[in-house]
Amino acid sequence: MWMQRIKSNLLRAFCALLGGITLIGLADLAFPPPLAKAYQISQVVLDHNEQPLRAFPLKDGRWRLKADLDKIDPAFIDALLAYEDERFYRHIGVDFQAITRASLSLVKAGRVVSGGSTITMQTARLLEPKQRNFSAKIQQAIRALQLEMRLSKREILELYLTLAPYGGNIEGVRSASWAYLGREPNVLTPDEIALLIALPQSPEARRPDLRPNAAIRARERVLKRLVTKRIITAERAVEAAQTQAPKRRDFPSFAWQASEEAQRRASALQPDIHTFLDIRLQTRLEDMAREAVSELGEKTQISAIVVDIKTRNVLASIGSAERNRAGGWLDLTNRHRSPGSTLKPFIYAMAFDEGLAAPSTQISDLPKRFKSYQPENFDRTFRGDVTISEALQHSLNVPAVQTLEAIGPSRFAASLGFAGAVPQLPQRADSDAGLALALGGVGLTVRDMALLYAALGGGGVAKPLNWIEADTTTQVREGETQTRFLSSQAAEKVINILKSAPTPQGRMPSALTKGAPQIAFKTGTSYGFRDAWAAGVSNGLAIVVWVGRADGAPRTGATGREAALPILFDAFDIASLTLRRRQEHMPVSDAEMTGSAPFTLANFEDQHQPPEILFPPDNSEIWQDEVGRGFTLSARGEGQLRWYVEGSPIPVNTYGDTVWTPKEEGFYTLEVVDKRGESRSSTVRITQHAQ
Structure with missing residues (x-):
């Protein structure tokens, strides 16, 4: 009988427990934790090497960069857990041991000595802010249990470090590191660790940019606590306490328009855009x-784009030269403009493919009327019988129009669109207007021209341009394939013709310049001097340059050859040297950007050594005991040495010494370059004594 009662009691207890668990589960499903805020993240655009280019705030102006434990200094994580939640990895979201200890301390001291909130509970409060009272604490505890059931400890910690307030519109440790330290939080000093721990406790009262003294006092309290926790030594804490409070810094803002294009192509839920x-x-x-x-x-702008021909990856894109000029906020690589004569290479290439002509084919450059359309050359002179090669090299108009007539302007326009460069045709009904395509009577963008010239340099195969890593994945998923725009033979013939075109004034032919890239280029000038173009292919790169006004107003006398071609050649110099050094994992010096031929080893015995930095040594820390104090830089190397800080040249004083005066605390990269362009760099940290 008693056994039956025991079984009955156990069954009732089990049913009650099961019912309780079911009720809790149903309540959890009916009232889940509000996680929407966790997905409202500021996006960061990164370059190919994960260097930040530009960060984008949320719509309300807040900076909330997603935290990643793999990219945060482990010393900071250890210090944070020791200070805020030592049992984080052992409790279930609510630390009853800590609550008991905090309650006893309150009764004993008569005031709050330590809190009982866990990081999970604080995360719950950040997700669902409420007035601080006993009822809110109970709700936070329940939400904390819900979070622990849904997320891993790592995810909870990353969420807390993403949402933690740091004053003003700054949320998250990564945002705070950029705002106050000017870099990612992957390497932090003790003073920086203590500051980043102290700020979320009272972010507005301790903002270092507005209340530096309060920030320094709060940081000192954290440092003392970290000493008692044996996280840092007492000596290091004293040293860290002497540093000044940091000032507010700007977030990264490189590649302004290109970063916007990358963000437009990426998913809204993608925090880091590669x-x-x-x-x-x-x-x-x-x-x-x-x-x-x-x-x-005054109102002129420049836009340009650099494409890797093999991959069709966009390596650089300039939407405008200056944002403080008219149209500077626009991405002018994506505005339809008249391409002038830059389409002529493709007209002749199609003629080669159709068997209508060859490079040596004779064609007449004489006045000719095509129904109501009568083109003339830019210099208003005619050269009589010329070869196709000569007609292209000298950009003669009548031969180009005559060739386009043989191909068919509608067919040519369709071929451009088929390749991926859809032309914006004029709204005119008469078919004669179609022949004006040969001279730029169509709208194309800098991106369109980059696609076409990359196809020309890529054996006639047209592919979409890739801006972000997701572009290549999307093309594979959606089955996008390459398009045979021109035959490889026709593309090669055109490339060879363009390589022999007259170079811009002041430039020697590439064949006579040792080590210089041989550029196959074409210029273009639209009607009324509204657009100046230069496009070229060399060293596996396709580069397009446009010069003009954003409002399309004419610039009298500004031709593609005079305004855009020199910029194109400079761009090839810069790109060739920069990418060559990237492949060799070596820095590029500004001295190499002058357009001179790069140094090559003359013989085996010529074993040149790069310069050696004597002061300051790499990974050193320098105390600047007063604002405005300069440091004399020292290096050993061949010939005159030039110094740069963060890419900017450091001037030499009247005594011939290079004196560098840091403007504020922080990390700096110094680079010294010798006469041959060889360089060495040194990373130093400047620390200023508190005044």
């Missing part, structure tokens, strides 16, 4: 464009 851009190439081309546009008129 592009094929090269930050060194991008920034050097941006500097070159700013310098060039300063000599071209």
Whole structure:
């Protein structure tokens, strides 16, 4: 009888437990934790080597960069857990042991000595902010249990480090590191670790940019606590406490328009957007464009694009030379413009494929009327009988129009669209207007021209341009294949013709310049001097340059040859050297960007050694005891040495010494370059004593 009662009691207890678990499960499903905020993340555009190009805030202006434990200094994680939640990996979201200890401390001291909130509970509060009271604490505890059932410990910790407030519109440790330290939190010093732990406790009262003294005091309290926890030594804590509070810094903003294009192509839920851009190439081309546009008129802009022919990856893209000029906020690589004569190579290539002509074919360059259309050459002179090669090299108009007539303008336009460069045709009904395609009577973008010239350099095969890694995945998934635009034979013939075209003034023919890239290029000037173009292929790259005004207004006398071609040649110099050094894992010096031929080893005995930095040594820390104090840089090397800090040249004083004056605390990369372009770099940290 008693056994039956025991079994009955056990059955009732089991049913009650099962019912309770079911009720909790149903309640959990009916009232799940609000995780929507976890997916509202600021996006960061990265270059091919994961260097940040540009960060984008949320729509409300907040910076909330997603945290990744693999990219955060482990010392910071250890210190954070020791300070905030030592039993994080052992409790279930609510640490009853910590709550008991906090309650006893409250009764004993009569005030709050330590808190009982776990990181999971704090994460719940960040997801669902409520007024701080006992009822809210109970709700946070319940939400914490729900989070522990749904997420791993790693995911909870990353979520907390993504949402933690750091003052103003800064949320998350990664955002705070960029805002206050100017870099990723992958390597942090003790003072930086302590500051990043202290700020979320009272972010507005301790903002280092607004209340530096309060930030320093809070940091010192954290440092003392970390000493008692044996995370850092007392000596290191004293040293860390002497550093000044950091100031607010700007988030990365390189490749402004190209980064917007990358974000447009990426998923809205993708926190880090990986592009094929090269930050060194991008920034050097941006500097070159700013310098060039300063000599071209107040409202003139430059846009350019660099494409790897083999992969069709976009390595650099300049939407505009300067954002403070008219149209500077627009991405002018994506605006339809008249391409002028830059389409002529493709007209002749199609003629080669159709068997209508060959490079040596004679064609007449004499006045000729095509119904109501009568083209004339740019210089208003005619040369009589010329070869197709000569007609292309000198960009003669009548032969190009005559060849297009034989091919058929509609067919030519369809071929461009089939290749992926869909032309914007003029809204006119008469068929004669179609022949104007030969001279730029159509709208195409810089991107379209880059696609076409990459196809020309890629054996006549046209492929879409790749901006982000997802582009290649999408093309494979959607079954996009390459398009045979031209035959490889026709493409090669055109390339050889363009290589022999007259070079711009001041440039020696590439065949006579040792080590210089041989460029197959074509220029173009639209009607009324509205657009100046230069496009070329060399060393596995296709580069297109456009010069003009964003509003399409004419620039009298500004031709593609005079305005755009020199920029194209400079771009090839920069790209060839930058990408060559990237392959060799070597830095590029600004001294190499002058357009001179690169140094080559003359013979086996010529064993040149790169310069050696004597001061400051690599990975060193320098104390700047007063603002404005400079440091004399020292290096040993051949010939005159030039110094750069973060890519900018450091001037020499009247005594011939290179004196560098850091403007603020932080990490800097110094680079010294010798006369041959060989370089060495040194990374140093500047620390200033608190005043």
